[in-house]
Amino acid sequence: MNTATQPAGSWRRILGTLVLAVLLEQLPWSGWMLAIRPDFVLVGLLFWTLHQPARMGFGIAFFLGLVADFQDGAVFGQHAMAYVVGAYLVLYLRLRLLQFEPLRQAMQLFPVLLSVQLVVLLIGWLAVNPPAGLAMLLPVLSSTVLWYGIAGFLRVLHGKGMQDRA
Amino acid sequence: MATPGQLMFARRLGPTARLFIWLLVGVSCVVADSHYHALDGLRSGFSLLLRPMRVAMRAPGDVASELGGFLVRHRQLQRERDALLVERARLAVSANAARELARENTELRALLQLQNRPGQQIVHAALLYKGHDWFAQRITLDEGAGAGLRSGLPVVDASGLVGQVSRVYPKASDVMLVSSPQQLTPVFVERTGQRGLAAGSGQGQMELRYMPAQTDIRPGDRLLTSGIDRVYPAGIPVANVTRVSRSQSSPYLRVECLPLVGLDRSRAVLVLVSEPQITRPQEPRP
Numbered sequence: 001m002n003t004a005t006q007p008a009g010s011w012r013r014i015l016g017t018l019v020l021a022v023l024l025e026q027l028p029w030s031g032w033m034l035a036i037r038p039d040f041v042l043v044g045l046l047f048w049t050l051h052q053p054a055r056m057g058f059g060i061a062f063f064l065g066l067v068a069d070f071q072d073g074a075v076f077g078q079h080a081m082a083y084v085v086g087a088y089l090v091l092y093l094r095l096r097l098l099q100f101e102p103l104r105q106a107m108q109l110f111p112v113l114l115s116v117q118l119v120v121l122l123i124g125w126l127a128v129n130p131p132a133g134l135a136m137l138l139p140v141l142s143s144t145v146l147w148y149g150i151a152g153f154l155r156v157l158h159g160k161g162m163q164d165r166a
Numbered sequence: 167m168a169t170p171g172q173l174m175f176a177r178r179l180g181p182t183a184r185l186f187i188w189l190l191v192g193v194s195c196v197v198a199d200s201h202y203h204a205l206d207g208l209r210s211g212f213s214l215l216l217r218p219m220r221v222a223m224r225a226p227g228d229v230a231s232e233l234g235g236f237l238v239r240h241r242q243l244q245r246e247r248d249a250l251l252v253e254r255a256r257l258a259v260s261a262n263a264a265r266e267l268a269r270e271n272t273e274l275r276a277l278l279q280l281q282n283r284p285g286q287q288i289v290h291a292a293l294l295y296k297g298h299d300w301f302a303q304r305i306t307l308d309e310g311a312g313a314g315l316r317s318g319l320p321v322v323d324a325s326g327l328v329g330q331v332s333r334v335y336p337k338a339s340d341v342m343l344v345s346s347p348q349q350l351t352p353v354f355v356e357r358t359g360q361r362g363l364a365a366g367s368g369q370g371q372m373e374l375r376y377m378p379a380q381t382d383i384r385p386g387d388r389l390l391t392s393g394i395d396r397v398y399p400a401g402i403p404v405a406n407v408t409r410v411s412r413s414q415s416s417p418y419l420r421v422e423c424l425p426l427v428g429l430d431r432s433r434a435v436l437v438l439v440s441e442p443q444i445t446r447p448q449e450p451r452p
Contacts, residue, residue, distance in 0.1 A: 023222075026216065026220045026223040026295070028294075028296070030296050034298065058184050058187075059188075061188075062188055062191065062192070066195075066208070070209060070212040070216070071216075071297060073304040073340055075196055076196065076199040077196035080195060081193070084189065084192065088181060088185045124300065127196050128200065128301045129301060136298065136300040
């Protein structure tokens with residue numbers, strides 16, 4: 001899993017997971033499934049920012065945020081700024097986050113995901129109109145669960161080697 | 167800040183500086199989009215890019231419903247067919263009556279020298295995607311400018327008014343739902359004829375605004391479009407009144423309504439394309 005020996009494979013993996021995340025969001029979600037849909041793209045972005053910080057950047061975060069803005073029919077820049085803030089927070093907390101096992105890592109990531117959603121809320125509030133209810137905080141919970149699932153899965157897949165992947 | 171040796175992004179600038187640069191870019195994006203509508207081209211680009219993905223991701227569900235339809239029992243199909251034949255006969259009778267009335271109406275209008283109403287043309291569209299409804303409630307349809315859609319056209323389904331086309335892309339379009347906040351619909355109460363203004367209040371609800379306290383309105387009343395805005399044709403069902411309450415502080419009634427369309431149920435909608443109305447000066451008759 002040493003990234004220096006297989007740069008091309010790593011690129012392919014990053015691109016593949018991000019495209020998969022975008023595709024998952026294109027499914028015709030509706031009703032309560034839509035309400036609790038985790039933010040796949042955000043989780044993918046933060047995951048790779050945590051594990052491959054040299055390959056991810058604010059530019060990619062911004063672009064993925066623009067895609068998310070289009071997705072929700074929101075004003076352009078709303079999710080873009082929030083995703084950039086999320087990437088920054090993960091970079092800032094990176095050493096700390098890498099120390100934990102999946103469950104505690106997901107718990108530590110919860111405030112990051114929450115602050116991303118709060119930035120979305122704030123910008124939407126300032127630029128468009130007041131949001132209808134606080135249902136928009138539900139995806140934070142489901143995204144945390146998704147993160148726990150991914151981190152746990154990788155732990156099972158690669159043994160305890162996730163810490164030294166950076 | 168990241169500690170020295172952990173500056174993974176930085177070549178020249180630190181992460182915080184880069185964060186602020188991107189936030190500035192983001193703010194300018196928000197302003198350019200919400201105040202000057204300068205990024206519509208980008209939106210169309212994303213629409214073209216993501217459309218094949220959306221269609222592809224819908225395919226499994228469509229195949230599953232096809233297979234489900236294939237396995238429907240023969241008896242059930244026959245029963246449905248009988249019911250539909252009865253329904254068709256009933257509709258044919260009322261269509262004849264309506265045609266007769268329309269003819270009579272045209273004659274009367276000609277007699278009164280009134281302008282003819284613009285004709286309507288219908289475009290079928292399937293519901294392609296439903297986004298998060300945190301700030302405004304929107305759905306995406308699979309027909310766009312190619313089918314003659316324009317911004318502002320009314321969208322209906324079998325049970326009533328769905329909303330209004332808000333953005334048009336080459337092969338897709340966004341519809342703002344009637345229950346979306348700040349979406350106003352001029353309506354009248356079917357029972358009394360009282361006119362009013364229905365506004366979306368979010369969370370799938372609507373409210374009837376500015377109804378004086380002595381208005382005759384009660385739960386169960388149906389609201390139809392009044393057509394005075396010349397956007398919606400008159401007489402499309404919009405919502406049912408669910409609750410009427412009087413507030414101490416306001417001279418108006420608080421009237422809550424529930425839209426008639428079930429967006430979780432309907433998969434296909436109709437867009438009413440009206441022919442552009444030409445207002446020409448009346449020629450002086452000899």
